Amino acid sequence: MATYRATADWSLKDGEDFAAGRYSRGHSVVFDSGFEAPGTASPHVVGNKWSVPGAVDPEQMLVGAINTCHMLSFLHIAREAGLLVARYRDEAVGVMEKRADGEMWVSRVTLHPKITYEGRQPTPAERDAMHHKAHHICFIANSVKTEIVVEEVAA
Known part of the structure; x- marks a missing residue:
């Protein structure tokens, strides 16, 4: 048996309105190898304004x-x-x-x-x-x- 880990880390930024859905979906994903990838929600789901260019969904x-x-x-x-x-x-x-x-x-x-x-x-x-x-x-x-x-x- 093997175990795999991935840690997602997101935080609300100053000026964003979480309750209204006006916040960046950008986050990081750190794998157990130590590799860190920039993550986001798909622009197909949340639009370009709340997704992060160059990140993976x-x-x-x-x-x-x-x-x-x-x-x-x-x-x-x-x-x-x-x-x-x-x-x-x-x-x-x-x-x-x-x-x-x-x-x-x-x-x-x-x-x-x-x-x-x-x-x-x-x-x-x-x-x-x-x-x-x-x-x-x-x-x-x-x-x-x-x-x-x-x-x-x-x-």
């Missing part, structure tokens, strides 16, 4: 977690299959929409991996099988209800 972090977990799982599987991956680049896209009950959620994340191999190239069937297995062993994919789709891009 929770929805982006979720898409990034799904994206990198799949990548790391795929790299492990490709190595075990005797393949040499020279580059893996994925421009993942997450979609947030309303559920039937009116609440918002990240309903779908589509991965678009573009993978470059040195030496032997996997067959399309091998690639599909590796993506399927990567999805199956990815800790984050196993932890969310979000639909995750892989649409590999030709290298």
Whole structure:
């Protein structure tokens, strides 16, 4: 078993009106590695006035977690299959929409991996099988209800 920690730290700034919703959503997120990331609410949710440019929002972090977990799982599987991956680049896209009950959620994340191999190239069937297995062993994919789709891009 492993334990992971993230500390979110936000405070009201002078002149902001919390009761009226007029306050910055900017905050910091410090991970147990010591890395600190500037965080914010999505401008899609609170508008540009209350979000912070250059900071990452929770929805982006979720898409990034799904994206990198799949990548790391795929790299492990490709190595075990005797393949040499020279580059893996994925421009993942997450979609947030309303559920039937009116609440918002990240309903779908589509991965678009573009993978470059040195030496032997996997067959399309091998690639599909590796993506399927990567999805199956990815800790984050196993932890969310979000639909995750892989649409590999030709290298």
